[in-house]
Amino acid sequence: MSLTPHYDKLKAAISNPKCQDDKRLLEETLERYYDWVNSIKHLDSMGQKRVYQMVDLLNNYKDFLEVDIIGKRSSAFLKRQKGQLKLDNSVLEEFLIYLVDNRIVNGLPTDFQIDCGPHTAFMSLSFRPTGIASLNQNPSIVLKEKDQDFTLGKTIHYQFSASSHFENELTTSGQLYLSVFAAEIKVNYDKTMFQECAGTASRLKQGCPIAKYYALVEYLDMLPEDCRLTEIDNVFLLRKAKRLPANKRSIIKEIEKQHKDFPIAKDVMWRFVEEMQNFVDAVWYDSKEALKRGSFI
Structure with a gap:
């Protein structure tokens, strides 16, 4: 992308x-x-x-x-x-x-190029055999994906075969983009968009449970909700502002005043960067540590 x-x-x-x-x-x-x-x-x-x-x-x-x-x-x-x-x-x-820069985020990979930016990201993969005989044919793969406005991730290549020798005629090959850190960007953010983001976050984490999902919003057009009741990790209100009332949205003086009074907030953007930094620093999963912790996670 x-x-x-x-x-x-x-x-x-x-x-x-x-x-x-x-x-x-x-x-x-x-x-x-x-x-x-x-x-x-x-x-x-x-x-x-x-x-x-x-x-x-x-x-x-x-x-x-x-x-x-x-x-x-x-x-x-x-x-x-x-x-x-x-x-x-x-x-x-x-x-x-x-923002994906080692002058801002420490610990970014140096031995490979991490992908970032807008991507069509992996949600789920399933098999769709058409009948009993198809079990001995090249597998039919159903890949569910969704466009994401911002991601950190990597392209993953896969092969599935009905044969251990992976003959071409019995093998299905492909690739998917695994997003481990994603953000949806919205100028205006209403209840419907929040619910859509909640659904996207849930599907993203079904495919990659360690993934993080955020929404970055300029103008809020709903009452704030507790996103901990969803799979959204946080909703950042970049301008700390509500959307203009409908009767003011076409008045240029009102638009200009809102931009002046509510610029994109530096501290909010920095909080988003800190989320990225914490994610890069974290050990996402280490089974060897379970007995030391006394818990699986």
Whole structure:
């Protein structure tokens, strides 16, 4: 999967015939995108300081894109379709990739390249024989997967065969992406989205019980709930803000004021980084330690 999801969405919008009235604005945004990415890459800080500086740069870019470009200057089409075009939440998708950096997270693998960013992630694998005779044929595999906005993981390759010699005609081969740390990114987050995330988290952890699953939300559109009653590990409220009331959502002054009053919070983003760090540091499972602990887990 791409490591530049926001760039990809910008380029796609520039090439989209329906966005031609906004092409000049989108090209201007692309230039600002290059400035944003270069500014991140040229930071010489580490750890929490680096994350805080990155969040400052993130807020500046998102204010430019969402307030100045889309809110004030774009066509009605772009205002309506920004979510469908993924111009807004893809910014955070790309930003999170820059957090997977040994200047921020200690202990990342050095002997192989861990995958990160948006991926179609493994949920479950099952067998579907079509009849008794099919048990001696190449196995029919049903692989359930789901797109995730942000992941840490690795591609796993598999082979199943009706023969111990793994002849080609009796063997099914394939690959899956095993996500061990995932996050769903939402601009607005309502009750339905929360329930969908809870279902996704449950299915993800059925396939990989040690996995972690989070939601990163800009604007809350529901009453907060105790996510410990679900398989969601936490919901981070990046702006510590509720969604604007319906009668204010199209008023640019209200949008601009909300961005100014409730920028993406540095401390919340740092808490998410700490979750990633704790996960990287943890021993996910060691059966030899069970007798020392006096428990299986």
